[in-house]
Amino acid sequence: MKIAIGSLNPTKVQAVEKVFFDCTVLPVSVPSDVSNQPLTDDETMRGAINRARHSRIESKADIGIGLEGGVIISGDKLLLCNWGALVYDGGVLVASGAKILLPSEFIPALQDGRELAELMESYTKKKDIRSKEGAIGIFTNGRITRQQMFEHVCELLLGQLEYLKNNNC
Template identity: 55%
Template sequence: MKIAIGTKNPTKVNAVKKVFGDTFTYVEVAVQSGVSPQPFSDEETIQGAVNRARAAVKEAGADIGIGLEGGVQETPHGLFLCNWGSLVTSKDLEPILGGGARIRLPEAVAGMLRHDKKELAEAMEVYTNQKNIRKKEGAIGIFTNGNLDRTAMFYQVVLMLKGQLDFRTNQAVQ
């Protein structure tokens, strides 16, 4: 079976490969999310994940397409990091969705997103004076002092996607 991953970002690719293991063939596909560069709600972040999964499965001619999208969600308690995943199959099943860990962003970072219209990756580079955080530990890794990095965060999301696929498959067989 072939799994198309709707990104070439190593944190997301590694999460998918850790969950699904060595029995699959993987194709990393640089597809567009179809949403703004910085998704600013759960709804927009979910749509980006679904769009990536659908585009990846189609472009790669794969059995499964997986889209993973990071965004932010405004709440009464502040601006929170959010992340969502979607899994689709070539058989046109309804997209499977799963969301992950949340953490409130410091106001210095949230302000750059809200007022300066920066993407989180750009804001994190300014905030930390480091480069390529999105391809390494991510904001979650910085703000949890390395206790949870971006790959581990998306790993949990992909586990939820695979678990739901397994459940659907088992239910269909019975």
Template identity: 50%
Template sequence: MNIAIGTKNPTKVNAVKNVFGQEMTYYSFDVPSGVSSQPFSDEETIQGAINRSEKVCKDEIDLGIGLEGGVTETDYGLFLCNWGALSSRSLEKPIIAGGARILLPEEIARVLKEEKIELAEAMERFTKKEDVRSNEGAIGIFTSEILTRTAMFEQVVRMLYGQYLFHQNR
């Protein structure tokens, strides 16, 4: 099976490979999400995942996977959110799944809202580390790496793959 991933970010690519296994053929493409660089709602984050999955699902590709991280405002504060989409020519519309959420510290939420920067940039300032998005991610930092960014996206990919298998077996 040929699987295309709508990113070159190693945390997302590894999440897909960890779930689908080594017997698949993988292609990763740096495609635009078509949404803000920092999605600020579930709807925008979902749309980014769908856009990525659809852009890479063409020609000899069996499955296109799009994974998108964002934030969403609630009455309790600003939460980290993550969504995924799986596209296939055998499906009428993409399959969608969401994953873990965690309340962001007020100092991070404030910077995101006031400065309109990406969470990755805010995390680099906060941690004084480089390329947090390609490593443990905000989720890894705020959970003391009990849950890493790769593991968080693996959960989403497992839900996508499970739904895909369900649809194929109907």
């Protein structure tokens, strides 16, 4: 079975490869059709769905997967969020993963259009965090990495697909 992942980001690609280990995984650079830094749960979910659809179409794969990271601004609180989508002949499945607090001092810059990855590099003095441990890895002291977070989302997607197939849905 061919599975397209709508990203070239190593953390996302490796998450899909680990969960869908018995499939051919095709990384494809596709747009999310949402802002570079999604600021709501809904926008982040839409980005994942769009990436899944675009990657499946572009690669002619059996399944398309989209993984999208975003943030949620709720009053004076800032939360990290992440969504995954799986597109197949039967429709679209979605799943969300962990949410944790981020420094509220990031809110104004995010609202001005800066990306979390850029803020994290300034905050930590590390480069390319989005392709490594991610903000979740930094703020969980390495207990959960970005790849592990996306693996969890992929497990949720695969589990839903297996349930539907096993129950003739």
